[in-house]
Amino acid sequence: MVVGLTGGIGSGKTTVANIFSKFKNVAIYCADDEAKKLMNTSLEIKSKLINLFGETSYLDNQLNRxxxxxxxxxxxxxxxxxxxxxxxxxxxxxxDFVELHVNKDYILYENAILFESKSNLKCDIVISVFAPKNIRIERTMLRDGSLKKEVENRINNQWLEDKKLLQSNYIINNFNDKDIDSQVFIIHNILTKKRSCF
Structure with a gap:
């Protein structure tokens, strides 16, 4: 069973994924992290990016993000x-990752643009992490040292939150000191029981 985990930038997807990673019967795949690694290691990606953006795309053999x-x-x-x-x-x-982890109860597939990339169609269940836009902007500025305008540009390239939430099976609220551990624990228990249906 593949469970998609998504949410807007700064919503706290990684925090939520880290809580899920405590469960031994779950395998976690973070699309953003893996994409970053592949952009530095895949010769196919490298050559195409240099062709598209020029030689400045890479500095010292690392992606110039x-x-x-x-x-x-x-x-x-x-x-x-x-x-x-x-x-x-x-x-x-x-x-390939899914095939390697068939023994797990489910695969948690963390992807910031799950809906935008139509990857939700490959998921049996979708979880969205929600936080208001002002909190997300503030968190991202603190985390990345980004300017407010840079964060807003990134938000504008993602789906609106309402659109994501309406197409999600579960929503985790990550604001106002909400206890996300208990929210994750409840959903994990439901998913572990659901596994027998897939």
Missing amino acids: KFIASIVFKDKEKLNALNSIVHPVVRKHFK
């Missing part, structure tokens, strides 16, 4: 082109 971000979060066509290069490789990598 700031340079790429400065382009794609202002230009939807370039963002779509980037995604069309990276997503197929990540999808194949995830498929």
Whole structure:
């Protein structure tokens, strides 16, 4: 069973995924982290990104993330082109990961753009992590040292929260000191019981 985990930037997806990782019967796949690794290790991705963005795409053989971000979060066509290069490789990598972890009760697939990339169609269940926009902006600025405008540009390239929440099976609220541990524990127990249905 594949369980998608998503939420807007700064909503706390990684915090929630870390809580799920405490359960031994769950395997966690973080699409963002794996994509970053693949952009540095996959020769196929590297050559295509250099072809699209130029030699400045990589510095010392590492992806020049700031340079790429400065382009794609202002230009939807370039963002779509980037995604069309990276997503197929990540999808194949995830498929291999699922096959390696068939013994687990479920795979938690953390993906910031789960709906935008249509990856939700590969999931049996979807969980969204929710926090108000002002809290998400503040968290991201503190975490990344980003400017408010940079964070807003990234938010504008993601689906609206209402649209995500309406298509989710479960919602975890991560604001006002909500106890997310207990929310995760309840959902995990339900999913573990559901596993027998898949």
